[in-house]
Amino acid sequence: MGRTFDDITEPMKQFIEQQHVFFVATAPLDGAGRVNLSPKGYDSFRLLDEQRVAYLDLTGSGAETIAHLRENGRITFMFCAFEGKPNIVRLHGTGRVVRAADGEWDGLLELFDGADAADGAVRSIIVADIDRTSMSCGYSVPFMEFTDDRRRLLDWAEDKSEQDLEDYWAAKNSTSIDGLPALG
Template identity: 35%
Template sequence: MGKQYRKLEQRDIEFIKIQKMFYIASTSGQEVNLSPKGYDTIRVLDESTLLFASLPGSGNRTYRDAVNDGEFTLLFNAFEGAPLILRLFCKTEIIEESDKRYHSYLEYFNLRKGIIRNLFLFHIYAVESSCGMSVPYMEYKGERDELKEWAVDMNRRDQLNEYNDKHFTPPDLSKLN
């Protein structure tokens, strides 16, 4: 059923390219974060490296876990066609705007300028595929435009950077009742 190997194979790369959504799970000694990701925000650079464009949101646990040398798992699964679950076990590197690679990496994405919050390079150290036979068939109907529209509007009003700074650190869950 399942197998584990060190690098993406060509069939894995082709599978990733056609997925409409994926999940990022991460931890750095705090609660495990699991977040669904959509839009066209992931690129395979080679058999061991993926580039991810993070858009604004209510928290930024991916960044928190990357800064703290956390562990990451990216999960892709088939909702149509042959069943498959593909897990990528990774470490990540944050590509800040001050990094000389930043602007060349932006060219990989067809997203409006200013709405990308962070770029991440995921360095794969293990790949695991499994059958995915229990994953249901689901029909893709399209993207939700609300986040992109909101981010473009915030950027136009010069408020996006302030928002990102304010929502940079996730809430401290230890203070919950």
């Protein structure tokens, strides 16, 4: 049976810090809009305190999370045990987008020192205030073995200039698939 809490407990923290992948879910207010669910990897997630988290939002082919957060702020994170004891942790809250021009950018980016993310791959940092957490069994989640991170995104970004990235974001990340403003 699942258990709910108001903050990130110590067992949750320990579990989250061991995971190689997490999932981020957001949705627009319009019921006809598309729900977004994105897998995230690398060393890109940080627990800031018992009710606040941040992750490096890396350049991608879409910008649904950014668009949804700008519209309504709702966000859910999910971590699953693919190795060891079965477990699922969900963090529910309200998120916001921090870009390089924002005053808190440098301080947040320092939290990721040593992370496996090339500077050019990072387009924003998502910060979320967590108001509900839960742990559930995860009995049906399969066992999978982590072998390594994929480097393709990082290698792609290393070859890009700042202008190349700005052009890519303008072309691919200015709106969501439902037409909500994202980086545009």
